[in-house]
Amino acid sequence: MRQPDQTEAPDYAVELNACSKEFTTPHGGTYQAVQDIDLKVEPGRFVSIVGPTGSGKSTILHMAAGLLEPSAGTAASFGVPVRGVNRRASYMFQQDALLPWKTVIDNVSLGLTMAGVPKPEANDRARRWLEKVGLKNFTDRYPHQLSGGMRKRTSLAQAWIVDPDILLMDEPFSALDVQTRQIMENELLALWQESGKAVVFITHDLDEAIALSDEVIILGAGPGSTVVGRYDITIPRPRDLLEIRDDPQFVELHREIWGRLKIEVSRTYQSTVRQEGGAA
Amino acid sequence: MSTTTERTGRNAGVARQRPRRRAGVTGPGVRAGQVGLTVLVLIAWELLCRVGVIDDFFFPRPSEILKTVWEWVGSGFVFPHLLITLEEAALAFITGAAAGLLLGFLLARVHFLEQLFEPFLKMFNALPRVVLAPIFLLWFGLGIWSKVAFGFTLVFFIVFFNTLEGVKSVDRVLIDNARMLGASERQLLRHVFIPSALTWIFSSLHISVGFAITGAVVGEYLGASAGMGYAIAQAQGVFDTTGVFAGMFILMFVVLIIDLLVNRVERHLLRWRPTNNG
Structure with missing residues (x-):
């Protein structure tokens, strides 16, 4: 693995160096969510993180956003250490994060009005x-x-309107049906294309990850999961997401990455089965 | 209809809200039944008094009670008393609710203060508030302030505990999202915590409005020179049960009207919430 070199390294939009995160459990123990995570995302790159359930994908995104502080390691953004919330990033949450007491337009303009943009302009x-x-x-x-x-579209507009340099997306479309999801993926790519924004996209769906990304990162089974594979996705852009699944390059990449991911998924599955068997 | 009601189950923002009764959803059949039941009970009461099954010294006839209510209202006798009681209740409610809201928000946001104050607040809350009335009477005298102080202790704790709970139960994702969009602590309060806690605060307002009036009336009953509690105590002093009941009915109607007004305000402020049948 490449050593981080302060003198010649470009300013990454997102840069996690050997980041680990431990949580205290309600019983006073500690739970190691992720371990030694290295993540570097250049401006304008679309990177997906794929991993089995419980592999700490959201934890990684929270650390990049500054919503969680790493227990060990450092988080930086454009060469500046992340302290508190990363103001150059927008976050699209897996759950509904719109304020239910605000109308659609007030939700979308919220980031602007809070930054002091006059109401009519916002x-x-x-x-x-x-x-x-x-x-x-x-x-x-x-x-x-x-x-x-x-x-989800409202959330997308809410996240993009503040013109962030980084978009952190945590399984944003996982609650949608397959058709709506493909439409949303297409819309996302159209927005992102040539926007120069870095995207970190979390999903458990490998198809989605390959179709959208420049790079796919595979996380190992939790707890204490870490990066087990990185794959460059060289399928040329612009991509037609409705046809891409038949593309021979896509098929080849999918076969290769799934071969690695499969191991982690079955490890997670087996440990879940063991735990349930032990509890019964 | 263009508003699809697709629910994802993860829709924490609205699914979390407790269902609540809504005024104005009762059908005409139910309304008629309610009126019928009221009339039936009143007629039965009246008749049972007339034939002597119920002793109308203890349970005066509805017709007598209505007559007394009419006299009190018609002669204007009741209004000064009602005004004093409402004034005490309003003062108790405003000060109690303001203090409860302020301290509730403060303690919910500053964890250290919450831990510091928790045992003391529990202690005072465990105290049956009625025992404070005599001491307030000594401290603040027979005037309105002993009643205001008493009502304050009743209102404060309800509003305080509900606000604390309301602010603490705000969905984590909503806070994170607002912070990512650049919210300062003050903006978080304004855009996230206050609106989110409003449902809790309103459920406490319904109860605390009633408690503010209870505080005023009980305080007056124990020692005062005016007010509804005083008027009822006077009637009781001369074994005028009809007067006691008349005072009760008048208070009941006044509280009902106030509650309706609170409902109006609530429905306006919480208009963003999905209705159960919408």
Whole structure:
């Protein structure tokens, strides 16, 4: 593995060096979520992290965002150590994170109004974003009045409107049905293309990871999981996500990466079965 | 309808909200039944008094009670008393709710203070509040302030505990999301904690409005020179049960009207919430 060299290393958008994270369990013990994570994402790159359930994918993203402090190791962004929330990043959560008491437009413009942008201007920009994600007729709805896909689009607009340099996405589309999901993936790629933004995308779906990314990182089974594989995805862009699964390059990459991921998935499965067997 | 109600199950923001009764969803059949039941009970009461099954010294006839209510209202006798009681209740409610909200938010956000104050708050809350009334009477005298102080202790704890719980139960993801979007501590309070705690605060407001009036009336009953509790105590002093019941009914209606107003405000402020049948 390459040693981090301060003098000639470019400023990575996201840079985790040997990051570990321990949690205290309610019984007073410690739980090692992730161990020795190295993650470097250059500006403008799309990197996916794939791993079995419980492999600490969200923990990694939280450390990159500054929502969690690593127990060991360092987190940096554009050469600056991450202290507190990383202001150059937006985060798209797996769960619904829209404020249920704000209308769609107020949710989308929130990042701007909190930064002091005057309300009329913030609303204008929010309206443009809502048009972009196909929700211009829903500006005055409350989140509970929207479908799951529409809520995700609102979240996407909310995260992008502040024009972050980094987008951290934690299984953003996992709650959606397959069709809506493909549409959302396409929309995401269209937005990201040539935006120059770095994306760290977490998913448990290898197809999704390969289709979207420049690089796929495989995490080992938890607890104490670490990076077990890195794969460059060289499929040329722009990609047609509806056809990509038949692309011979895609098929070859999928076969290769799945061969590695499979081992971790079955290890996770077996340890779960063991635990359940032990508990019964 | 264009508003699909696809629920993901992870929809923590709204699924978490407790279901609550909504005014105005009762059908006409239920309404008619309610009116019918009221009339039936009143007629039965009246008749049983007239034939002597119920002693109308202890349970005065509804017609007599209504007549007394009419007299008290018509002669204007009741209004000064009602005004004093409402004034005490309003002061107790405003000060109690304000202190409860303030301390609730503070302790929910500063973990150290919560740990520091927890045993003391538990202690005071465990104290049956009615025993404070005599000491407040000595401290603050027969005027309105002893009643305000008493009502304050009743209102404060309800609002405080509900606010504390409401702020602490805010969905972690909502806080993280707002922070990622650049929220300062003050903005978190304004955009996340206060609106999120509102559902809890409102459920406590319904109860605490009632408690503020209870505090005022009980305080007056123990020692005062005016107020509904005083009027009821006076009636009781001359064995005028009709007067006691009349005072009860008037208070009941006033509290009902106030509760309806609280409902109105609540429905406006919580309009973002999904209705159960929507």
